[in-house]
Every structure is written in C-alpha cells, then in structure tokens.
C-alpha cells in the first residue's frame with residue numbers, strides 16, 4: 174500500500190526521527206499502529222502480553238482467523254508492515270510491567286502511547302514515563318465513549334492525579350435480604366452458583382442475614398422461632414454440604430432458596446415496614462405467565478416465565494452437579510463463566526426466580542449475561558476515533574506545542590456545541606497526588622492486628638497502589654524492614670500481622686519501588702471496622718480523613734453517603750476492577766444522560782467553551798460498572 178502522509182510538512186522531520194512505544198496491540202493498539210505507519214512514523218516498538226483470541230477479530234483488523242493463538246504484538250507488527258514495509262517495528266510479546274522495561278528502556282522513546290485495558294498497567298506506565306520524563310498519551314474506550322489525554326511530568330496532571338472509583342458494589346444485606354433491582358438478584362444468583370458449585374466465599378452468603386442492622390433487635394429471636402429458621406441455620410454452615418446431602422435435588426434447592434429462606438426473611442418484619450414484602454414460591458405451583466409481546470424474539474431475548482426458569486434451573490443444576498462430581502483433586506470447584514451455557518442458564522433462572530419473588534422486573538438471558546459479565550461492547554469505530562486522536566496529540570507534542578495538547582472526550586451524544594468530540598484543556602498536576610507530587614503520601618486505614626504483611630503487600634501495595642516490587646521500612650528509628658523486594662529476605666514476616674511489628678495508629682512506613690523509581694510514605698490509621706466491611710481504605714489526600722469516631726460508628730454497616738470515591742482511592746479486598754472500562758467521560762452534555770449533574774464551564778486556551786475536567790469527570794464505573 175502507498176505511504177500516505179497526513180502530517181503537516183513541518184512535522185515530517187520530527188515524525189521521522191521520533192521513536193514511539195505503543196503499549197497494547199488490542200482494539201486501540203491495532204488502529205494506532207496502522208495510523209502511525211501511515212502517518213510517517215518509522216521507528217516503533219509495540220508490546221503486548223497477549224495472544225489473539227477469536228473474539229478480537231471483529232475489531233482488531235490487523236488480525237485474521239489464521240492468527241488466532243499467535244502473539245498480538247508479533248502479528249500486529251507483521252500486518253502493519255504490510256502498509257509500509259520500510260518502517261522499523263519491533264514487537265515484544267511481553268508485559269510492559271516486566272523488570273527489563275525499566276526507566277532506561279522508557280527513556281529511549283520520544284512519546285509513549287498507551288492502548289491498554291487495565292489500571293495496573295496504565296498506572297505503571299504513567300510512573301515509568303514520569304520517572305523517564307517522557308510524554309505519555311493515555312487513552313481508553315468503553316462502548317461509544319472514549320478519551321485521550323496527554324501526560325507530561327510537571328506540565329499536566331498524571332494518570333494517578335485523580336483517584337479512580339472502584340466498581341459499584343452492593344451492601345451484603347441488600348443482596349441477601351432486600352433486593353430491589355434486577356442486578357441485586359443477578360449478584361445473588363452468582364453468589365449462589367459459587368456457594369453450590371464454585372469457590373465458596375463467606376462474604377457471598379446467600380442465606381438471609383439476621384445481622385442486618387435494619388432488622389436489628391428482633392431479627393434473631395423472631396426469625397429463629399420461625400419454622401423456616403432451621404433451614405436457614407443449617408445451610409448457613411455450608412450450603413454446598415447441605416446440597417450434596419440431597420445430591421442437588423432441584424426441588425430441595427428450590428424449596429430452600431425460593432420458599433423457606435423467603436419465609437424466614439418475612440419473619441424479619443422490620444424489613445418490610447416500608448418495602449413490598451417478598452412472596453415465597455411453591456414448587457407445586459409455579460406460575461406459567463408468558464408475556465404476550467415476545468413473539469418474534471429469539472431465545473436469549475425472551476424473558477422467561479417462572480416455569481421456564483424452573484426448567485432451566487433443573488437442567489443446569491443437573492449439568493453443573495455432574496461436572497462438579499467429575500472434578501479431580503486439583504480443581505475442586507467450578508468457576509462461573511458467562512460463556513458457559515449451563516452457568517449462564519443457572520444464573521438467568523435463579524436471578525429471575527428471585528426477581529419474581531421480590532416483584533422486581535425480570536431480565537432476558539441476554540441482559541443477564543451483559544450485567545453478570547460486566548459487558549460493555551467494544552466498538553471498532555470508537556477505537557478508530559480514539560486512535561486517530563492519539564496521533565493528533567502526538568503531532569502537537571512533536572511540534573513542541575504542549576500548550577495545545579488536550580484531554581479529548583468522545584461522547585455518545587453531541588454536547589451543547591453539537592460536537593461528540595470535545596476537547597478540554599489539560600489540568601495541572603494535583604499537588605497532593607500520591608504519585609507525581611514531590612513528596613508522595615497516602616494514608617491507609619486498616620486493622621493492624623488483622624492485616625497480615627502478605628495482605629498488605631498484595632492488596633494494598635500491589636493491588637491498590639500498583640507497585641511492582643515494593644520495599645517497606647517501618648519509620649520506627651530502628652530501620653525495621655517489613656517487606657524486601659529481595660527474594661526470601663522477609664518471607665518469615667509475611668504471615669505476621671502488622672501489629673507484630675509495632676505498627677499502630679499513626680505509624681509511618683517508607684515504601685520504595687526501585688523498578689518504578691517511586692517513593693511513597695504511608696501513614697497507617699488503625700481502625701477496627703471500616704465502612705462497607707472494607708478490609709482497608711487508601712486515602713490519597715489526608716485532609717479527607719474522617720475523624721476516627723465517624724468511620725467507626727458506621728461500623729460494618731452499608732454506607733449511604735460516603736460511597737463517593739474522590740478524592741480518596743478506595744479499595745476493598747473484593748474490588749474487581751473491570752479492566753476495559755477505564756474511561757473518564759464528560760458530564761453535562763446536552764442530551765446527555767448525565768445532564769442533571771451540574772457542569773462548570775470554563776474557557777479553554779483555544780477560546781472554545783468546554784467543560785472543565787477534574788471535578789466534573791465522572792468515572793464511567795461510578796454509574797455503569799457493577800461489582801460481581
């Protein structure tokens with residue numbers, strides 16, 4: 174194919190001389206690589222850890238059917254060379270987080286372009302680019318929404334300047350006692366799958382919760398006197414063992430989950446003073462109501478009647494029970510998979526039966542799959558627009574026109590200026606950013622006698638703070654080493670709790686990540702209980718810290734008011750970040766679903782009215798992502 178050069182001629186030279194790192198050769202990465210090659214860039218390194226899956230072929234057009242199973246980076250390189258064989262593209266089938274890609278490696282590039290799908294890798298590349306002082310263009314898409322932004326040390330905010338919201342999660346008692354939306358029932362059905370066939374997690378109990386603060390007082394005594402209480406108590410011990418006793422007899426399972434447990438819930442009468450009480454179902458009298466408007470719909474689009482749900486429940490239990498009996502020693506449980514027919518049938522059937530019991534609208538199998546699998550479709554055109562915008566930002570950087578760089582949003586509907594592509598001037602760095610400020614600090618709330626050193630490393634340092642190989646010293650004047658990145662040096666510390674190292678309320682820890690060239694001071698705040706039963710909370714800006722009493726008084730109860738994430742970076746043991754959805758989008762657009770949210774307008778450098786970002790950004794996950 175002919176070499177097509179769309180860049181302004183003055184740029185030609187700097188484009189030719191530039192060396193570009195493309196991180197990720199997926200949806201955005203493939204489009205980007207093609208754009209770069211066709212724009213005259215001729216020295217590119219592309220890195221991706223993954224191999225090509227058949228599901229990538231509909232939009233990652235550098236890949237064909239015969240490439241399935243092969244390295245994305247290698248094939249992306251080969252296909253992109255087809256556009257222009259005269260360019261140099263180096264392909265690495267590897268994770269960008271591996272230690273060989275150190276700061277020296279990053280320093281060789283003129284611009285780094287992220288085309289990633291997860292926060293850990295984004296956050297890591299952000300740190301590497303800050304340490305190497307190389308400009309980074311960050312991007313993301315989710316369905317029709319997308320964003321591109323330029324990041325440069327000292328000149329803009331970094332990827333971590335604005336803490337990201339975790340996924341939406343639901344209080345346990347809503348799931349177990351008082352569901353009010355289809356998603357509550359879907360989450361419950363997934364938990365039920367795990368209790369019966371998967372890796373049982375006590376936090377995913379599906380039985381009525383007598384500790385529900387709303388029912389406090391009489392819940393235990395009244396409910397326990399109830400005829401249904403026996404089943405409730407027995408099965409609380411081990412739902413799976415109980416199910417095995419009856420060889421997963423569907424009528425027994427049905428009787429417990431859709432009749433006995435519901436009667437038990439009804440006995441917690443305080444729960445129903447302001448809510449519609451649930452109606453237990455009877456195995457011998459299952460409603461057959463069929464909606465009359467489902468004529469032309471295919472199976473997955475139809476909303477099943479309760480009787481159809483029972484049929485699907487019976488047949489899926491049979492298959493899943495058989496499978497679980499065939500498990501060998503190593504795999505002792507089944508793993509729920511949205512693409513597995515029996516698993517999906519089970520969750521569709523059980524969630525809809527529960528919805529029926531609680532008078533909640535039922536959902537089609539298709540909808541349940543999307544909600545249970547956290548699926549937002551990847552859209553080829555969104556990726557293409559975003560990849561084009563990345564190259565435009567690169568042109569500005571190469572021309573040295575940093576002040577013209579923008580945070581660009583792709584919206585699903587036109588904004589007040591009738592545009593779907595909306596640029597916003599770059600914000601300056603957050604002076605309290607726990608990554609790019611001169612003296613990064615965070616406060617971590619946790620229970621020092623319960624948190625082990627291992628959990629602290631895995632969940633707090635690596636999980637929430639995205640460190641790669643942390644070294645941690647207790648600031649106790651003795652230089653106690655809590656965690657060493659040298660293998661084996663602190664192994665014996667791992668099973669101990671933080672309090673075993675005299676870490677208490679107010680203790681400071683000095684953390685260092687040699688690989689990321691990142692130093693961080695952590696102040697520990699000892700809290701017996703954290704809101705929403707979190708195992709820990711990371712607060713990036715200590716001025717946001719609530720007084721001890723305020724947090725503790727909220728105890729293990731669900732929080733209603735303080736679930737807003739900013740400005741703290743909150744993480745819980747159970748946060749399962751949907752990696753594809755790391756997108757910030759603009760609020761306050763005309764015709765936008767979020768129009769009711771206040772938007773503050775400001776003038777950008779170019780004189781165009783646009784919407785300020787930091788306080789007006791809404792993580793997509795706040796609204797649309799569900800924690801399962």
Ligand SMILES: Nc1ncnc2c1ncn2[C@@H]1O[C@H](COP(=O)(O)OP(=O)(O)OP(=O)(O)O)[C@@H](O)[C@H]1O
Pocket residue numbers: 196197198199200201202220221222223228229245267268269270288289290291294551753
């Ligand atoms: N640490 C990492 N190092 C290198 N590449 C990474 C890393 N983390 C993620 N990636 C790559 O980033 C790409 C992101 O692309 P995309 O969002 O299209 O995901 P996908 O896996 O191709 O598609 P989908 O998730 O929708 O099936 C993926 O190819 C993924 O392998």
Ligand SMILES: [Zn+2]
Pocket residue numbers: 330331332333334335602603606607608609610
């Ligand atoms: Zn920052």
